[in-house]
Amino acid sequence: MKNTSESKKSKLWGALPAAPYVLWMVAFIVIPLGMVVFFALTDSQGQFTLENIARGGEYMSVLLRSIKLAAIATVLCVLIAYPLAYILSRKQGFQKQTLFIMVMLPMWMNFLLRTFAWMTILENNGLINKFLGLFGIGPLHMINTQGAVILGMVYNYIPFMILPIYTTMCKIGNDVIEAAQDLGGNTFQVMARVVIPLSLPGVSTGITMVFVPAISTFIISKMLGGGTNQLIGDIIELQFLGNSYNPNLGSAISLVLMVVVLLCMSIMNNFDDEEMEGRIL
């Protein structure tokens, strides 16, 4: 390509439509991010300090718990969403629409309401325990457990796993699957050698879209986890809206969380690439 001043000029003009987005990103993403970093590294007088980051370390156990619960919820989402997305992508017409609406319907309901509904279901004198009580079983302790938090995460975020996987699955033509069968692949081999490798990008997107909100949630843990299963999101919330008002500490923890998320994602993407290559070779 020729690199004359003219082509530079036309490139500049070509970039013009992007200007509003760039402005938006600077105003509402780059600047706030800078402010978070600034707050994280200063004390209430505006003096530079690393104390906030260090104090963030006190919450290490909460952070680890957040990672653990979000990871379990993400894995469960993959396991549940994958077969469903496959079935959904191979169905036609009315069946497909009905299934699809069943997946999407909960998303049209308010997030708080959905989570609150689970509270009343799982409570010690909630729906399940009342039902079990009829047979003289229980009451089972379900609310305020880690299991309840995971359930809340899976329930709320699973559409974000189903949709990207479904989209990549739809792009796999029936003829490609038939070709694999034609070449001697049984159902299992067709899955392992064609469908799964071709749908991995969707799984990867789904993992990001579930893991990131799950690791930083505070509503789900608050409502279903009780006081004993606080997540990192709850701690951050306390620093801004709670009694222990301390935006500097809150920013520091947010920063740490961001680094953790980025690390998790890059590890996962690496693993993903190797997985792909492993199948190709």
Add this chain to the structure above:
Amino acid sequence: MKDNILISLKDVVVEFDGQRILKGINLDIHDEEFVTFLGPSGCGKTTTLRIIGGFVEPNSGDIFFDGKKINGVPPYKRNVNTVFQRYALFPHLNVFDNVAFGLNIKKMDKKQISTKVREMLKLVGLVGFENRNINQLSGGQQQRVAIARALVNEPKVLLLDEPLGALDLKLRKEMQTELMRIQKSLKITFIYVTHDQEEALTMSDRVVVMKDGEIQQIGTPQDIYNEPKNAFVADFIGESNIIDGVMYEDFEVEFAGQAFKCVDKGFAENERVDVVIRPEDIIVGDYETSPISGEVESVIFKGVHYEITVDAHGYKWLIHSTQSQPVGAHIGMNVRPEDIHIMKKMEA
């Protein structure tokens, strides 16, 4: 082509949503034969192919392969491979791994796979393309990969579903010759689906002409072209003039208001028939002395010949002639007895 029958369809019926796609297909295919299913879209030719491949189960009727009934046997257990219409290559694999797919599934030794794949790529002229991505290939190259991917499994039968449909004319011609060469050198059965009559005539040992889920005629390309069984086949295999006629008696037919000698017999007296005359068989002659006469309506240059439309008392005759005629001229037409093909009227 050998004499033993490899594939046999017996009274095969297929219905989708209550619609009859195949209405009782009976067909024997020989070992090492090149058979083409020819017909307009929706005639059931692809469905017939998919039955042999195992992707469609007949509602009734049987399929035999090498004398064994194979109804209900899934595709992966059949000794046939398919070249799909839009190639259906695996986008996540390179050329080598696409071709090696079937062998990898059979868990063949890696070295052996490598030898076989390279052999196959040589056969289809893709040496050096092993590590290319599928989306870096042209349509013709993808087509070759699809053929190699199927043939490397050494099937007894290769099914080809309009494999050349997406290629340009020149490439098509090339691939036609190529496919014929491959079929002869590997000595396997090819079952080929197309709606292109020229392709069918060029490549096949036998052509199966289909319409509305029924076989119209089975025969060699020469049979199909020269002795079409009914007006549909005549019209589908090349252009034809199809005129209403009356068979007076054996060897004498009347059409266009004239009596003609012909070579057909065995019709009822005064039976109404279809008379089929190929456009290249019409002899242009003198206006005064020819049995049929009319006015030249249009002349189109087609390269090898001129396509001339002549209006004779309302019927538009199609003539292929190497000689042009002025538009508006009155000309005469004649036909030799052996070029008049008499056919029973098709039931409407």
